[in-house]
Amino acid sequence: MKTVDMFTQSGPVIVSVMFLWAMFKQYCPHQLLNYFEKHSKRVFTFFYPFIQITFNEFTGDRFMRSEAYSAIENYLGSSSSMQAKRLKADVVKNGTQSLVLSMDDFEEVTDEFQGVKLRWASGKHLSKTQSFSFYPVTDERMYYTLTFHKRHRNLILGTYLSHVLKEGDAIKMKNRQRKLYTNSGSYWRHVVFEHPASFDTIAMEAEKKKEIMDDLITFSQAEEFYARIGRAWKRGYLLYGPPGTGKSTMIAAMANLLNYDIYDLELTSVKDNTELRKLLIETTSRSVIVIEDIDCSLDLTGQRKKKKEEQGRGDEKDPKLKVPKEETDSKQSQVTLSGLLNFIDGLWSACKGERLVVFTTNFLEKLDPALIRKGRMDKHIELSYCSFEAFKVLAKNYLQLETHDLYAKIQELVGETKMTPAEVAEHLMPKTLPGDNKVCLEGLIAGLEKAKEDARLKAEEEAREKGSSPEENAKEQGKENGWCDNGNTEMNCKEKE
Ligand SMILES: Nc1ncnc2c1ncn2[C@@H]1O[C@H](COP(=O)(O)OP(=O)(O)OP(=O)(O)O)[C@@H](O)[C@H]1O
Numbered sequence: 001m002k003t004v005d006m007f008t009q010s011g012p013v014i015v016s017v018m019f020l021w022a023m024f025k026q027y028c029p030h031q032l033l034n035y036f037e038k039h040s041k042r043v044f045t046f047f048y049p050f051i052q053i054t055f056n057e058f059t060g061d062r063f064m065r066s067e068a069y070s071a072i073e074n075y076l077g078s079s080s081s082m083q084a085k086r087l088k089a090d091v092v093k094n095g096t097q098s099l100v101l102s103m104d105d106f107e108e109v110t111d112e113f114q115g116v117k118l119r120w121a122s123g124k125h126l127s128k129t130q131s132f133s134f135y136p137v138t139d140e141r142m143y144y145t146l147t148f149h150k151r152h153r154n155l156i157l158g159t160y161l162s163h164v165l166k167e168g169d170a171i172k173m174k175n176r177q178r179k180l181y182t183n184s185g186s187y188w189r190h191v192v193f194e195h196p197a198s199f200d201t202i203a204m205e206a207e208k209k210k211e212i213m214d215d216l217i218t219f220s221q222a223e224e225f226y227a228r229i230g231r232a233w234k235r236g237y238l239l240y241g242p243p244g245t246g247k248s249t250m251i252a253a254m255a256n257l258l259n260y261d262i263y264d265l266e267l268t269s270v271k272d273n274t275e276l277r278k279l280l281i282e283t284t285s286r287s288v289i290v291i292e293d294i295d296c297s298l299d300l301t302g303q304r305k306k307k308k309e310e311q312g313r314g315d316e317k318d319p320k321l322k323v324p325k326e327e328t329d330s331k332q333s334q335v336t337l338s339g340l341l342n343f344i345d346g347l348w349s350a351c352k353g354e355r356l357v358v359f360t361t362n363f364l365e366k367l368d369p370a371l372i373r374k375g376r377m378d379k380h381i382e383l384s385y386c387s388f389e390a391f392k393v394l395a396k397n398y399l400q401l402e403t404h405d406l407y408a409k410i411q412e413l414v415g416e417t418k419m420t421p422a423e424v425a426e427h428l429m430p431k432t433l434p435g436d437n438k439v440c441l442e443g444l445i446a447g448l449e450k451a452k453e454d455a456r457l458k459a460e461e462e463a464r465e466k467g468s469s470p471e472e473n474a475k476e477q478g479k480e481n482g483w484c485d486n487g488n489t490e491m492n493c494k495e496k497e
């Protein structure tokens with residue numbers, strides 16, 4: 001589309017009209033002048049080819065900053081720093097401190113959208129408020145005005161303004177300081193969230209890592225999809241595996257990837273389902289709601305089964321319609337599985353914005369199948385003992401090593417032992433600075449050999465007690481813990497069989 005510089009083209013016309021009006025005022029009879037003055041505004045508006053929109057900093061309620069104003073402020077940030085001569089600076093902390101620039105009062109910048117030029121200007125209303133104070137208080141109210149030619153009315157009022165608001169909100173989300181919330185009883189407290197974990201540093205098979213990242217990114221961009229299919233914009237993840245395999249680290253990496261806040265929900269300190277509901281309703285959009293060690297947080301299985309027996313009806317048929325029995329019985333009762341399931345399924349259908357719900361557990365088999373069925377926990381992710389591929393990620397992070405003569409030995413031992421990434425990482429920590437890579441790798445080999453020997457002795461001892469062979473006993477032991485020989489869960493082993 002041809003770009004039209006409307007301001008340059010229309011300038012001489014406006015100047016001529018104003019000159020004629022001044023001449024007319026000088027020589028015109030009094031009554032006629034009055035008449036013209038009365039109608040001059042209307043005439044001027046008729047000929048004035050531009051439309052002007054004002055966006056005030058405060059809405060009707062003087063204490064509420066207008067969302068549109070702050071979105072525009074963010075949107076204009078980059079063009080302001082390029083074009084305006086006078087700028088205002090503010091510091092934003094998001095991991096590191098960074099400067100955010102916006103245009104100063106009574107500055108102007110131009111913007112271009114689909115070939116149409118527009119002009120943004122900043123202004124300020126000053127008024128003196130009535131006050132009993134010795135010094136008069138000055139009330140400042142900022143505003144932005146947008147000016148554009150009236151022939152672009154539809155484009156600007158429709159597409160352009162929603163583009164500005166969307167872009168402005170996205171910039172605001174990027175610059176904001178993220179928070180880690182924890183609950184103490186029914187109140188959330190927060191600290192600044194600055195965890196360094198990222199998917200680059202997570203030790204895991206590259207293919208699996210990519211699949212998780214793709215899933216997260218697809219979810220975060222799927223607002224229209226969820227609206228179209230009539231589902232709440234939420235996704236449940238269940239992270240399971242032995243202690244020290246990176247479940248908590250992965251949650252931090254997920255939040256960092258999507259730029260989300262984290263709500264770490266401590267269920268044991270929540271008194272009842274009413275408190276749980278309050279806490280969950282208070283969570284904001286673009287957040288990860290985490291319930292760690294779900295199997296330890298509640299006697300989930302027992303309470304659910306007991307409740308089922310008492311009520312004699314299926315709990316999970318339509319959880320949205322039911323009021324948890326505990327809420328009606330007693331305010332002192334504990335959080336129950338049915339309460340938790342109700343909220344996961346139903347509550348956020350009424351809340352705007354996207355949320356991830358992440359459960360972690362060391363014992364998958366202890367969880368009630370109703371809690372982890374697809375739809376509630378959409379994606380089950382196993383974090384397991386350190387594989388050779390995972391070791392290579394750790395070695396790259398900790399030692400900046402791509403390969404080494406000792407890798408072959410490590411590959412062999414890692415395949416035969418169950419060592420968590422946390423333990424492997426501990427061996428790779430340099431003992432002196434600068435570290436000696438060979439010393440670290442030899443330390444790891446010694447650790448792996450010891451773990452292998454310990455496992456062999458343990459299996460022998462248990463076999464002696466049971467009167468079976470060490471190999472059979474090791475297999476039995478794996479099944480009891482829910483883990484197979486190679487560190488995979490029983491469920492996974494079955495899938496593989
Ligand atoms: N897969 C991994 N990738 C990178 N680092 C890891 C990984 N697993 C564990 N670690 C390291 O080990 C430490 C402990 O890991 P983390 O707390 O994430 O384990 P977890 O699975 O949550 O354990 P738990 O079940 O006891 O809560 C982390 O600080 C991290 O540095």
Ligand SMILES: [Mg+2]
Binds near residue numbers: 247248249292360
């Ligand atoms: Mg953890």
